[in-house]
Amino acid sequence: MNITIRLAWRNLWRHSRRTWLTIGAMVFSNALLVFMISLQFGMYELMIDNTLQAFIGHMQIQAPGYKDDAKMRQVVPDAEQLAATLRQELDLETIAARSAAFALLSSEDRSYGVQIFGVDPRYEPGVSTLPGLVKEGRYPQDRDAQEIVIGSVLARNLKVSLGDELTLLGSGRDGSFSAAVAEVTGIFESGVIEMDRSIAEVPLGFFDDVFYMDGAAHAVVIVTPGLAVIEDYRARAEALLPAEEDLVLHDWDALQPGLKQAIQADISSAFFMYGVLVILVAFSVMNTQLMSVLERTHEFGIVMALGLTPGRLGRLVILETSLMGLAGLFLGALVGGLITLWFTYNGFSYPGMDQMAANFNLPSRFYPQATLLTLFLGPAVVFVGSILSALYPALRLHWLRPVEAMRAV
Amino acid sequence: MHYVQIIFTLAWRNLWRNHRRTIIMLAAISVGAWAMIFMTSLMRGMVNEMLRDGIRALPGHVQVHHPDYRDDPSVGNLVSLTSAEIDATLAGAGIERFTARIRVPAIISSERESRGVTLIGADPLREKSVAAVGSEIVEGRNLDGPDDGGVVLGRKLAEKLETQVGKRIVLMSQDPDNEVADRGYRVVGLFEANLAAHEEAFVFAGRETVQKMLRIDDRVSEVAVAGDDYRVVDALLAEVRVLMGKDDEVLPWTELDEYLGTMLGVMDGFVLVWVVVIFLALSFGLVNTLVMAVFERVREIGLMLALGMRPSSILGQIIVESVLLLVLGLIIGNLLAFASIIPLKDGIDISIVAEGMEMFGASSILYPEIEKSDVILANIVVLVLGFIASLSPAWQASRYEPVEAITKV
Numbered sequence: 001m002n003i004t005i006r007l008a009w010r011n012l013w014r015h016s017r018r019t020w021l022t023i024g025a026m027v028f029s030n031a032l033l034v035f036m037i038s039l040q041f042g043m044y045e046l047m048i049d050n051t052l053q054a055f056i057g058h059m060q061i062q063a064p065g066y067k068d069d070a071k072m073r074q075v076v077p078d079a080e081q082l083a084a085t086l087r088q089e090l091d092l093e094t095i096a097a098r099s100a101a102f103a104l105l106s107s108e109d110r111s112y113g114v115q116i117f118g119v120d121p122r123y124e125p126g127v128s129t130l131p132g133l134v135k136e137g138r139y140p141q142d143r144d145a146q147e148i149v150i151g152s153v154l155a156r157n158l159k160v161s162l163g164d165e166l167t168l169l170g171s172g173r174d175g176s177f178s179a180a181v182a183e184v185t186g187i188f189e190s191g192v193i194e195m196d197r198s199i200a201e202v203p204l205g206f207f208d209d210v211f212y213m214d215g216a217a218h219a220v221v222i223v224t225p226g227l228a229v230i231e232d233y234r235a236r237a238e239a240l241l242p243a244e245e246d247l248v249l250h251d252w253d254a255l256q257p258g259l260k261q262a263i264q265a266d267i268s269s270a271f272f273m274y275g276v277l278v279i280l281v282a283f284s285v286m287n288t289q290l291m292s293v294l295e296r297t298h299e300f301g302i303v304m305a306l307g308l309t310p311g312r313l314g315r316l317v318i319l320e321t322s323l324m325g326l327a328g329l330f331l332g333a334l335v336g337g338l339i340t341l342w343f344t345y346n347g348f349s350y351p352g353m354d355q356m357a358a359n360f361n362l363p364s365r366f367y368p369q370a371t372l373l374t375l376f377l378g379p380a381v382v383f384v385g386s387i388l389s390a391l392y393p394a395l396r397l398h399w400l401r402p403v404e405a406m407r408a409v
Numbered sequence: 410m411h412y413v414q415i416i417f418t419l420a421w422r423n424l425w426r427n428h429r430r431t432i433i434m435l436a437a438i439s440v441g442a443w444a445m446i447f448m449t450s451l452m453r454g455m456v457n458e459m460l461r462d463g464i465r466a467l468p469g470h471v472q473v474h475h476p477d478y479r480d481d482p483s484v485g486n487l488v489s490l491t492s493a494e495i496d497a498t499l500a501g502a503g504i505e506r507f508t509a510r511i512r513v514p515a516i517i518s519s520e521r522e523s524r525g526v527t528l529i530g531a532d533p534l535r536e537k538s539v540a541a542v543g544s545e546i547v548e549g550r551n552l553d554g555p556d557d558g559g560v561v562l563g564r565k566l567a568e569k570l571e572t573q574v575g576k577r578i579v580l581m582s583q584d585p586d587n588e589v590a591d592r593g594y595r596v597v598g599l600f601e602a603n604l605a606a607h608e609e610a611f612v613f614a615g616r617e618t619v620q621k622m623l624r625i626d627d628r629v630s631e632v633a634v635a636g637d638d639y640r641v642v643d644a645l646l647a648e649v650r651v652l653m654g655k656d657d658e659v660l661p662w663t664e665l666d667e668y669l670g671t672m673l674g675v676m677d678g679f680v681l682v683w684v685v686v687i688f689l690a691l692s693f694g695l696v697n698t699l700v701m702a703v704f705e706r707v708r709e710i711g712l713m714l715a716l717g718m719r720p721s722s723i724l725g726q727i728i729v730e731s732v733l734l735l736v737l738g739l740i741i742g743n744l745l746a747f748a749s750i751i752p753l754k755d756g757i758d759i760s761i762v763a764e765g766m767e768m769f770g771a772s773s774i775l776y777p778e779i780e781k782s783d784v785i786l787a788n789i790v791v792l793v794l795g796f797i798a799s800l801s802p803a804w805q806a807s808r809y810e811p812v813e814a815i816t817k818v
Contacts, residue, residue: 015704018697025693032686069569071522102523104516104581104589110483111583113516113525157481169581169589170516171523198525261765269452273683276444277690283437284694290429291701351678352671359668359768 008319011292018288023328025284026382029277030332031339033378038340039348039368040270044263048227050361051259052252054190057094057127057221058230059237059251066218067250072101072173072211077245079217080120080204086220087123089240090233094223096123099207099216103170103178105150105200107158114154116168116200118207118217127221130188130201137162137186144205149186151196160184168202172212180210192358262360278382282389289321289393300397301405314394321390328386329379336378340370416722420729423702434698435738438791441691442742443749445684445787446779450750451757454778456676459771460639462603463669464662466611468541469507469633470642471649472665476658478630479665484513484585484623489656491627492616498652499634506635508535511619513630515582517562517612519570526566526612528580530619530629531555539635542602543613549574549598557615559597563608567599574599580612584624592622603772640673668770680783684790691791692798699731699802710806711814720807727803728796735795739788750777 012019052058060067061082066074076082079097087095099118104111121140125131131139131149140147148166150158160166164184172178182202190196207213224233230251241247253260293300300313347365354364424431464470475486488509490498495509511530516523529536529543533552537544543561544551552561560578562570572578574596581591594614602608620627632653636645642661650659663670703710710723756774759766763773 017700021693021697021700025690028693029690071569071571073521102516102525106583106587106589109587110481110485111587111589112483113514113581115525153480157483171518175521258764258768261762262768263765265759265762265765265769269448273444273448276440276448276687279440280437280687280690280694283433283440284690284697287430287433287437287694288697290433294427294429295705350675352675355668355671356675359770 004316004319005323008316008323011296011316011320012323015292018291019324022284022288023324023331025281026325026328026379026386027332027335029281030328030379030382031336032277033274033382034333034336034370034375035339035343035368036270036274037378038336038370038374039343039366040266041371041374042368043362043366044266046366047263047360047362048252048259051256053129053223054195054361055128055130056252056255057223058227059222059224059234059249060255061220061222061237061241061247061249062218064246064248067255070100070218072171072175075173075213075216075218076220076247077216079220080215082242083120083123083220086222086237086240090222090236092222092224092233093123094126095220096120096127097204097217097220098124098127099204099211099213099218101170101207101211103168105154105158106167106169107160107164110158112154112157112198114150114198114200116148116170116202116207118204118211118213119201120204124201127223130190130199133188133190134186135189137184139186140201140203142205143203144209145185145203146180146182146206147185148182148200148202149188150184150200151198152187152189153193153196154198154200155184155187157197162187168210170211172210173214173216174212176212178210178212180206182206192361274378274381278385281382282385285321285324285386286389286392288324289317289390290396292320293317293393293396297400297405297408300400301402301408304400305402305406310397310400313397317394317397318387318390321386325383325386329376329383332379332382333375337370337375340368340374343368344370412722416725416729420726420733423706423726423730424733427702427705430698430701431734434694434734435741437691437694438735438738439741439745441687442739442787442791443745445687445791446743446746446784447749447777448683449680449783449787450746450777450779451775452676452679453780453783454776455766455771456672457778458603458776459672459769460669462607462772463666463770464639465540466542466602466604466607467633467662467665468536469539469635470639470662471634471636471646471659472662473632473634473649473653473657473659474630479658482512482514482630484511484583484590484625484630487625487628487630488632489654492620492629493627495629495632495653499632499649502648502652504634504648504652506538507632508532508539508541509616509629509632510536511616511623511625511628511630513582513623515580515612517566517570518579518581519572519576521571522569524566524570524609527610528582528619529611529613530616530623531613532616533557533613536613539633541633542607543600543611545600545602546598547601549596551598552613552615555616556618557597558594558618559614560594561598561600561613562596563611564599564601565605565608566610566612567596569609572596580614580622582623586624590623592618594618604767604770606767672770680786681790684787685794688791688794692794695731695734695795696798696802698734699727699799702730703727703802703806706806707809707814707817710809711811711817714809715811715815724803724807727806728799731799731803732792732796735792739791743784743788747779750779753777
């Protein structure tokens with residue numbers, strides 16, 4: 001083993017308690033960082049996936065302005081044809097046309113205002129998880145059937161069950177009065193009360209008739225194979241948009257800006273907290289290394305008098321810190337990894353989490369998973385912080401005068 | 410007295426024998442204390458604002474409903490007393506801040522668009538008394554009484570409906586026999602709210618006008634009562650329960666909006682966890698510093714013991730040294746925290762993540778709030794745990810064998 005490394009290693013264990021306390025500070029922070037970051041990143045991913053796959057999809061083609069105003073007349077003409085073209089050209093089945101309207105839904109006893117979506121029964125299951133959540137009855141199969149699927153809370157409130165009829169009242173694309181009768185053929189239950197209370201779906205052809213859509217729809221929803229390839233598909237889809245129509249392609253970030261912003265807000269507050277932890281560890285390291293330099297003043301004086309340069313001694317101090325830092329890094333990642341692993345199997349939850357989680361389409365118990373990134377991101381920053389904080393004691397050596405230093409007790 | 414003074418003097422002087430080490434440790438404690446209070450006040454400000462916004466939208470701290478209303482908020486589930494009886498009962502009991510209102514789902518249509526909304530039929534003066542959403546009119550005028558024939562909309566909703574003050578809209582809902590109940594109204598005013606969702610959800614009309622439209626005589630769907638402090642609602646809850654009789658459901662805001670209710674608990678939990686985590690990160694450095702301080706003075710401590718100083722005095726001296734360090738660090742940290750929050754009193758504009766904050770139910774301007782109880786908690790946790798952490802090194806110092814200690818090199 002290199003003599004400098006051996007020297008550094010032995011120096012560390014002159015005060016084993018001090019060294020362990022310093023490594024302890026690192027391990028504590030690192031383990032906490034590993035666990036928190038694994039939890040956070042996992043949650044963000046799930047939050048994005050669940051929210052987008054529930055309904056919004058990765059991209060949507062819409063008329064300009066529809067995203068903000070959602071007006072009936074802001075339509076994509078010949079949407080089903082466009083969806084078919086895209087499916088073929090992009091070689092992607094998960095593309096579907098969809099329409100939306102507000103309407104008053106009435107049963108014999110009750111009326112509720114709900115958002116009614118016109119969906120293509122063949123392709124909607126590919127772009128939304130909602131069809132899979134039908135607990136009673138079935139999802140429509142025929143594009144023109146006069147059928148309606150509603151949420152479980154809505155069904156309870158309207159006091160209807162499968163086979164009952166509901167009246168739709170609303171206004172069509174041109175603003176004129178529209179009305180129709182549809183049979184309840186399916187009841188879905190997403191677990192999100194708001195969704196189960198306020199959403200209904202009908203086949204697109206039926207929707208087209210009722211709301212005078214004339215072949216148009218409000219959006220073509222696209223789900224790509226993964227978040228990472230969205231940009232690629234975006235470029236290809238944009239090239240396929242009919243030039244004569246004024247249409248825009250929005251990605252999920254534009255469709256649901258709150259999602260990314262919520263993550264950003266959460267990340268920045270979390271990183272502030274992690275930053276404070278790192279600074280506290282750095283102070284701890286600085287203190288330890290300063291002590292270890294000060295108590296060796298006499299010794300350093302002698303070796304400098306013998307011809308060792310301050311630079312070399314400084315490197316020794318940095319090397320000592322690095323050894324300590326590496327121990328902290330690996331032990332911290334190990335402890336943090338084990339804690340995370342425990343929660344991977346047992347799930348993580350805290351009081352009140354189910355309430356918060358529902359806002360972001362998250363389950364009330366979460367199973368974090370450590371990845372290489374989450375294992376080493378936090379500890380690496382702590383390591384760098386430790387080295388930086390050892391610069392002060394290391395650089396002080398340049399001001400050390402050998403003769404005076406040798407006299408020091 | 411003299412004895413205590415000696416211990417203090419010794420501890421104080423010992424602290425400054427190695428001023429660099431003390432300063433680094435002080436810096437660490439100050440940063441820790443600053444971070445505890447600063448971060449807590451930011452979060453506290455966000456959550457408090459969120460609670461206030463949520464309570465304004467509810468509104469009130471305690472509400473009265475038909476037992477089935479919360480699951481099925483329709484015109485079929487009305488409070489058992491008439492509004493005249495409610496006004497008389499509550500006002501008679503000396504309660505000033507309450508409002509009896511109709512709250513039913515409805516569809517609002519302008520010439521161009523339709524939307525699902527919550528129609529509130531209320532007495533504008535009573536609404537103001539509970540500081541409900543919708544009381545802050547930014548354009549036009551507020552309703553001038555329960556018999557006003559106009560409506561007040563949120564600014565966002567008006568934009569989406571392409572309507573404005575002076576124009577007409579139609580509201581459509583159902584009466585208790587499930588006949589469609591609709592009526593034209595003139596828009597008389599627009600209100601603004603902190604959350605866009607509130608501006609889009611609520612439409613206000615005069616109570617008597619809505620009662621006539623829904624054909625429900627003098628009945629209402631909810632009574633909202635506000636107390637002085639949202640944290641203390643038990644007395645108010647009990648009083649309203651007695652006044653309103655057994656037929657209706659009387660609930661506090663924490664149960665009406667469980668998300669808000671749990672937020673309060675989650676926030677209190679967060680403060681404690683954050684403070685303890687920061688302390689633990691600090692504790693390694695603190696113990697380390699004390700261990701070093703004792704180690705350097707082994708001979709001196711041996712001498713003092715040999716000269717007849719009692720071990721308890723040594724113990725006291727080290728603990729006082731540690732507590733002095735903590736108190737000093739806390740004072741600096743507290744001052745830093747106050748100093749850094751004062752310039753932020755006018756709010757931090759985080760509107761770049763406004764839509765994200767809205768998903769949490771929080772508004773886009775953050776007003777830090779220093780809560781006395783949080784500051785006290787932070788300081789007490791640091792002092793008490795710091796005291797406990799310094800017991801071990803202090804105990805060791807007091808247990809030295811004088812002769813061995815003196816001869817130690």
